[in-house]
Amino acid sequence: MLAAIWAQDEQGTIGKENRLPWHLPNDLKFFKQMTEDNTIVMGRKTFEGMGSRPLPNRQTIVLTRDKEYRAEGVIVFHTVEEVLEYAKTFAGITFISGGSAVYEDFLPYCDVLYRTVINHSFEGDTKFPAVAWDEWTLINLxxxxxxxxxxxxxxxxxYQRKVIAE
Structure with missing residues (x-):
């Protein structure tokens, strides 16, 4: 299963200089709880913004166009298709976890969205991409x-993707 997980402010801001523009420990706990024993996929800039180290107790995939890129303790993929193939064979959940372009690439393939909305506006340089909310059903709040x-x-x-009747 493929899922996206992110936190955003009221304006859709998700980052500033490849980092979170807020400190919300309970959201970090939620992220850890959801992603442990699963796989997280992120772009190179997001990975480097986290200190270029994999998070414990989960497989980290770094997606980059740089064919020479290497990082210890992670899988490096170069295409969306490689990640999708991995997700098909992985028994757990493959979580898309940033940045904006990576979310945009994978939203069409996600089955579930986990969104934390912070009721505040922050200064940032990265927004979450547009979501066709009519394709999704809120299943938990x-x-x-x-x-x-x-x-x-x-x-x-x-949110769960709505099933389209054929």
Missing amino acids: SEGEQDENNHYAYQFET
């Missing part, structure tokens, strides 16, 4: 808990 470490109101949303 839960309010995030605000506390001394999670300063913004936010909610977790799960």
